[in-house]
Amino acid sequence: MKILISADMEGITGVVASDHVSRDGKDYERARLWMTHEVNAAIRGAFAGGAAEVIVNDSHASMKNILVDELHPDAQLITGSPKPLSMMEGMDETVNAVFFVGYHARKGTAFGVLDHTYSGTDVVRYLVNDVELGETGQNALIAGAFGVPVVLVTGDTRVTVEARELLGNIETVAVKDGISRYAAKTLHPSKAHALIEEAAMKAVQRIGEIKPLTMVGPYSLEIELAQSSMADMAELIPGVERIAARVVRFTHADYITAYKCFRAIIAMS
Ligand SMILES: [Zn+2]
Numbered sequence: 427m428k429i430l431i432s433a434d435m436e437g438i439t440g441v442v443a444s445d446h447v448s449r450d451g452k453d454y455e456r457a458r459l460w461m462t463h464e465v466n467a468a469i470r471g472a473f474a475g476g477a478a479e480v481i482v483n484d485s486h487a488s489m490k491n492i493l494v495d496e497l498h499p500d501a502q503l504i505t506g507s508p509k510p511l512s513m514m515e516g517m518d519e520t521v522n523a524v525f526f527v528g529y530h531a532r533k534g535t536a537f538g539v540l541d542h543t544y545s546g547t548d549v550v551r552y553l554v555n556d557v558e559l560g561e562t563g564q565n566a567l568i569a570g571a572f573g574v575p576v577v578l579v580t581g582d583t584r585v586t587v588e589a590r591e592l593l594g595n596i597e598t599v600a601v602k603d604g605i606s607r608y609a610a611k612t613l614h615p616s617k618a619h620a621l622i623e624e625a626a627m628k629a630v631q632r633i634g635e636i637k638p639l640t641m642v643g644p645y646s647l648e649i650e651l652a653q654s655s656m657a658d659m660a661e662l663i664p665g666v667e668r669i670a671a672r673v674v675r676f677t678h679a680d681y682i683t684a685y686k687c688f689r690a691i692i693a694m695s
Contacts, residue, residue, distance in 0.1 A: 428479040429472045429630065430521045431501075432513050432565060433465045435486035436530035436540035437581025439601040439618040442610050447540065449488060460615060461486075461528060462496045464601075467619035468527050468578070469498040471626025481521075485513035486528070511682075512689060513561065514568040523577045523633045524569045525626060531584035532560020537604035538584040544688075548695045550672070551650035552688070554681070555641055562589050564685070566639040571681045575636040577629035580622055582610060596636055597629040645684040646677040649691060656695035663690060 435447045438461045446457035465482055472480050480501040484492045489507040497503055509515035517524070531538030533550060543549045543560045552559055554567065562585060566576045578597045579589035586598035599621045602612035613621075629636075651657050654671040661668040666676045666687070674691065678684040 427477045427522050427630065427633075428481070428520055429477045429523055429525060430516045431465060431468055431472075431480065431482045431525045431527055432485045433461065433482055433492065434513070434526070434528040434530065434561070434581075435461050435491055436542075437528040437585055437601070438464050439615045440612050441528075442539055442602075442608055442612075447486065458491045458493060459496065461491055462493045463615065464580075464619060464622065465492060465527055466496075466498045467622040468525050468580070468626045469501045471623040472525070472630055473500065474623070475627040475630025477630055481516045483509075483513065483516045510686070511568060514565050517568055517572055517574070519572050519574075521569075521572065521574050523575055523630065523636075524566075525578040525580075525629065526562060526565065526576060526589070527578075527580050527622070529562055529579055529581040529585045529589075531582065531588050532558070532562070535560075535584050535588070537606065539582040539602060539604040539607065539610050541584070541607060545692055548652055548656060548692055549649065550652055551648075553648040554684075555646055556648070557641070559592075560585075560588060563592050563639070566593060567641065567681050568685060570638040570640040573638055575633065575638045577633055577636050578626055580625070593639055594637065597625040597632070599625045641681075643681070644677050644679050645681045646675065647684050647688055648673060648675045649688060651691075651695060653695075656691075659694040660691040662694075663687065666691065
């Protein structure tokens with residue numbers, strides 16, 4: 427049994443500000459340790475539930491936040507960027523289930539702590555076949571393309587609601603409750619870790635009952651960008667059609683190809 431953990435930072439216990447999540451932030455060094463320890467709780471739960479192998483993919487910004495020497499010694503870490511599948515690197519058909527740890531709500535979610543979708547500066551809306559998705563949906567569809575379910579999502583209250591709406595009755599842990607985009611009522615890390623470990627164990631035991639997220643192809647992606655200058659660049663890519671000053675659309679038969687086209691657009695922006 428092999429578990430892939432995609433670990434983001436905005437949804438980690440206690441994290442509410444750019445001081446926590448930016449490499450030059452005053453509290454970043456402390457927050458990356460919180461992130462590492464919170465991922466460890468999910469790893470412990472995965473092994474307790476019966477996993478034989480756990481791969482952790484660092485999925486935040488530079489993707490080198492997790493401190494490898496503080497990570498659970500029986501897990502392996504994917505660190506650094508760029509990576510072809512970005513937040514879902516490590517995903518292949520040998521993975522049995524995926525955890526999202528430290529995730530956050532999609533852009534435009536009221537009281538979602540540090541809400542955004544893939545890029546806080548570039549992306550306003552991300553739609554697949556006219557369904558608006560945040561990173562939870564965007565990445566669950568990648569797992570779904572391999573026939574693999576997402577069985578655990580942890581983060582603030584809003585992302586756990588988003589996850590259950592989209593993925594059904596999966597395991598979720600809300601470690602903090604957003605009061606504004608930059609404020610939350612948060613659990614103590616020790617309490618959050620206990621809840622995550624327990625939920626991770628249950629999630630592994632429930633893999634058989636949770637369905638992968640899939641949509642019927644072809645996959646039409648519509649991306650609303652923050653600036654028209656970004657669409658000026660995006661429409662240079664063959665197959666990318668500009669449908670409004672800041673909105674582009676493109677269609678591919680498989681979701682992974684469509685997702686990589688999205689990545690190229692963001693890289694150019
Ligand atoms: Zn994120």
